[in-house]
Amino acid sequence: MISIRNSVAELERCHQERDVAVDCYLTAIRNLAHYTIELNAEVSGAQRTHLGALADEVASGKSEVLEESRATLRSLLRDFRDKAAHYLNTLREELAGTARALEEILDSLSQADGDHETRVRASLCTLREISASPAGRAVRTAVQAAADTIEESVEQIRRQHQLTISQFQIEIRMLHKRIDALEASASLDLLTQLLNRREIEERIRSAPLESCLLLLRVNGFRLAEVHFRADVAAELAAAFTKRLRNSIPPGATIGRWSHEEFAAILNVSQSEANSTAKWVAEHLSGSYACLLAGKTVRPSLQISVATVETQGNTPDRLIERVKAFLTGE
Numbered sequence: 001m002i003s004i005r006n007s008v009a010e011l012e013r014c015h016q017e018r019d020v021a022v023d024c025y026l027t028a029i030r031n032l033a034h035y036t037i038e039l040n041a042e043v044s045g046a047q048r049t050h051l052g053a054l055a056d057e058v059a060s061g062k063s064e065v066l067e068e069s070r071a072t073l074r075s076l077l078r079d080f081r082d083k084a085a086h087y088l089n090t091l092r093e094e095l096a097g098t099a100r101a102l103e104e105i106l107d108s109l110s111q112a113d114g115d116h117e118t119r120v121r122a123s124l125c126t127l128r129e130i131s132a133s134p135a136g137r138a139v140r141t142a143v144q145a146a147a148d149t150i151e152e153s154v155e156q157i158r159r160q161h162q163l164t165i166s167q168f169q170i171e172i173r174m175l176h177k178r179i180d181a182l183e184a185s186a187s188l189d190l191l192t193q194l195l196n197r198r199e200i201e202e203r204i205r206s207a208p209l210e211s212c213l214l215l216l217r218v219n220g221f222r223l224a225e226v227h228f229r230a231d232v233a234a235e236l237a238a239a240f241t242k243r244l245r246n247s248i249p250p251g252a253t254i255g256r257w258s259h260e261e262f263a264a265i266l267n268v269s270q271s272e273a274n275s276t277a278k279w280v281a282e283h284l285s286g287s288y289a290c291l292l293a294g295k296t297v298r299p300s301l302q303i304s305v306a307t308v309e310t311q312g313n314t315p316d317r318l319i320e321r322v323k324a325f326l327t328g329e
Helices: 002-034 041-058 063-132 134-185 197-205 221-227 230-247 270-283 315-326
Strands: 212-219 253-258 261-266 290-292 295-297 300-309
Touching (some): 002 041, 041 063, 063 230, 063 295, 197 253, 197 315, 212 221, 212 270, 221 230, 230 253, 230 270, 230 290, 253 315, 261 270, 270 300, 300 315
Antiparallel strands (some): 212 261, 290 295
């Protein structure tokens, strides 16, 4: 009897702890929604809506819902991070354009300042010389008064001009500080930037002799676009690219040969390139968690990988081998 009571008490305690854990998890999701950074109405509003919907589902406490919510929450946060990085990068470019415009204005003001002031002061000296001459005796007082007034006005204009230049310099320094901060914030967005086919082909033609090419055929982007939506396919491509960058040696050059074909130049030996190719094929194939209207979907990728050693191949021969594997040309 005592054993049964102990078991019931232990079971009740487990249920209480589970309820507390679910409640904490639920509160964390709602706090994420509440404290979402306001980027713009579309991005931030959608994030709050999706997190609110996820919280409503988690509130049921069902095991399968809780299990699925982990991937959904991770995907929502990753999606918001990528959109925030894109937003910050756009803002950085706008600020950089503003800073360039201010610098051009500042250059114009600086160049114009000395030239105009020199000419005006030279004209004032001429006026004073005329007023001091015998021929200008009749208008001496009036001319000298006018010259003094003009000189005072020129001095006021000069001070205002210098103040304007100083203000522009302060504005430019502040803009550059904000640009530097935004560039650091937007560094994640740079991870997904790839060379296009023309650029990667040029790099391959000039690749060092001790390097190797890593060639990848990736099946799944088109299917993701057909079965889901274009934005899911774009998110899938970004996720794949980031995993690829993390899987190959630092400093490697990566290009997108076509929609589902990629090429990378690795500064490693053939044996290291083969090991990398095996790792990529084994670990980058499979399903990826993406978002579709705030819900997690799992499109999959199937990857075929090959390596080509640059040594012993002419640039034209390298390009032929790349085409043969990637496109069958």
